[in-house]
Amino acid sequence: MSGAWDREDSTDASSRPVKTATTSVPVTLPPDKTRQLTELFQEGYALLEQGYTLNHIIYVSQLAHHLAAILRLCRLQPQDGIFRHSQHDITQTVRYMMDRLEGTVTLKQLAAQARVSVPHFTQRFKEATGYSPIDYYLRLKIQLACRHLDLTEQSVKEISHRLGFQDPYYFSRLFKKIMGKSPSEYRGMRKG
Known part of the structure; x- marks a missing residue:
């Protein structure tokens, strides 16, 4: 190249x-x-x-x-960074989330990882991304679910469990809310 x-x-x-x-x-x-x-x-x-x-x-x-x-x-x-005063960079929080997409995280864990209070963390994160921390985290999970739907033959139930959702129906409702289609409809779409 x-x-x-x-x-x-x-x-x-x-x-x-x-x-x-x-x-x-x-x-x-x-x-x-x-x-x-x-x-x-x-x-x-x-x-x-x-x-x-x-x-x-x-x-x-x-x-x-x-x-x-x-x-x-x-x-x-x-340039001075969203979380510079607490020696934390928002990209570290996103990386922390991405490393835990197949599990769960709480708002309290995210704020502790950022070394700030929950209200302060929530406000700063939303200012930086436009989403609350948990909404952003769930969107990352749904993005990963799309990859699994596109590239594997795993069932919706298997994908939901793999991503830490105990209830596949909740997963499907969340997927539809974010993507505008159910996981099955998304998988059936022609891509490319």
Whole structure:
């Protein structure tokens, strides 16, 4: 693969603002995020070079969503950071959530991990993301459920249990609320 991503080292690339498609506000990326974005982009590009199979396209689509989320978080965080006063970065909270998608977390656990009170954490998180912490966490779970529905033959019940939902009916209602379709309808959609 060749292109602008190859021609510059991450230090040079991180010093320049990046414009996102949804805004004309430049986003200055720290070096670790630049490396992460570059690696994800290269992974997707390399996969598509192997062919445009449905699984490759779905996987690259998920990578694109992840890239967009990283850019959005970088754009939403002021340079002094949402949680800088408590030595915590919102991306750490999101990473904490993502590491626990196949289990459960409580608001109290998230606030403790961020080392702030529950009300303060909830307010700051919502200011940064537009969602309450638990709503954001549930949306991450549903996004992972979509991947399982797209890429596996697991039943809706198996997926719901895998993601920590004890009640598959609650999972299905939540899925429909967020996605606008039931898990079965989503799985039956033609993609690509």
